[in-house]
Amino acid sequence: MADRRYRAAEAAALRVEPLGELTAIFDRRSMQTHLVVAPMPEILAALASSPCNAATLAARLADRFDLDGEGDATAILAARLAELAAMGLVEPA
Template sequence: MADRTYRAAPPDALRVEPLGDLTLIFDRRSTQTHIVVSPMPEILAAMGADGCNAAAVAARLAAAFDLGDVDGAQALVAERLVELAELGLVVPV
């Protein structure tokens, strides 16, 4: 399966509030609040404004958090990107 490219919601569309181990993400466009845990907020932050795929996000997270296994992280990130798309927080491009 190809590594699909996604684009994160514009930063001004989301209000991200950490709350202990949970993070609340209010989507101003849909007026829905999503309750997520790590690594969802970190993935959104690593995506930036450009469209990117799981490999790019995994590489950015690996650099930011000094992860050793980028290939294993890529599979996890790909799964989380699908979940973020289902929530409407990222869109496939």
């Protein structure tokens, strides 16, 4: 599923508050609060500009997280995208 494209929820739907190492994300649509760690908030921010798949996301995040943009990074980001989708914070594009 690494080639599946995802889009982030609309910015107005989420309230994102950094709490030290954690980030609280309140989803106004579901009224749920999610506590996440990096790179989840960074993934949401990277998806804000336009939908993408895990490989494109790895390229967007490569400089910030010293990723190679291929292989393991893409597989790991595909798994994180699936987790964010399960939480309802991203959806297939």
